[in-house]
Amino acid sequence: MRANYKMQRLFVPHALAADAEIEADPQQSHYLTHVLRLAEGARVLVFNGRDGEWSAAISARGKKAVRLAVLELQRPQPPLPDLIYCFAPLKQGRLDYMVQKAVEMGAGVLQPVVTRHTQVAKPGLERLRANAVEAAEQCGILAVPELREAQKLDRLLAGWKRDRRLVFCDEDASTDNPLPGLLAIAERKLALLVGPEGGFSDDERAMLRALPFVTAIPLGPRILRADTAAVAALAVMQATIGDWSRHA
Known part of the structure; x- marks a missing residue:
């Protein structure tokens, strides 16, 4: 399955699974809120190099942090190229x-x-x-x-x-x-x-x-x-x- 290039992609260190809540780091939070100006409910893609790629929605916007609600698996995790x-x-x-x-x-x-x-x-x-x-x-x-x-x-x-x-x-x-x-x-x-x-x-x-x-x-x-x-x-x-x- 090919990547979706229409949505913003974020690398996160957190474990990813359906219904998980994760927090974007300060740089990502600033980018989402002040550069892209995304509102609550906006969708992004998240991946961690281990659990595949997931869709996520902005569930809360604070002054310094954005929280993301992990929704659905979009692409399974492939092995590293050899x-x-x-x-x-x-x-x-x-x-x-x-x-x-x-x-x-x-x-x-x-x-x-x-x-x-x-x-x-x-x-x-x-x-x-x-x-x-x-x-x-x-x-x-x-x-x-x-x-x-x-x-x-x-x-x-x-x-x-x-x-x-x-x-x-x-x-x-x-x-x-x-x-x-x-x-x-x-x-x-x-x-x-x-x-x-x-x-x-x-x-x-x-x-x-x-x-x-x-x-x-x-x-x-x-x-x-x-x-x-x-x-x-x-x-x-x-x-x-x-x-x-x-x-x-």
Whole structure:
């Protein structure tokens, strides 16, 4: 069932069930009352990443809080997409964009990775999560991706489960075409690794290429910024071996 884009969607932390009463947070309450100017009885959609999507009605409007009465289940909860997105954190504005696009493109896990040229070693996880939630609200997504703590690249690779293929974007690949490498992948469990603005170091690239569960792909003849590379790589993966191709 497709999302209803005509109604306002809100992510809430509360458990959702018929006849439950929940309270919108202060920012949501301000938006509903002072921006959208919704009156009591107005309908919205609420989801929490666990219990599906529900219709709800504004049951009370206070000075600082809006209460919502949960009504009917609109869409059941889907599982998280089985795609791990590993990325070197960027400076804040570009990182916000990259996280939002990864959520929109079907990432089920967001894994920050610290490489030699990473610009931000300790990204703010609360801000990353807020961007993931915002993308989910705007795009009708119910399964909000899992956000993991940042790991150094060598530690991530040392603990990698070998049944999941890790695709990494290699700016020094000998070809411009990513399709042959992707179409040769047999595994259904997939992950994508996008490096920092400065690219992977020679040592990191050699380490990745030496691992049997890693596939290196190029991203065409042009030099792409890291956030652009993320969107391009996610699109080509989903279209060739990801969930776009499986639903064809």
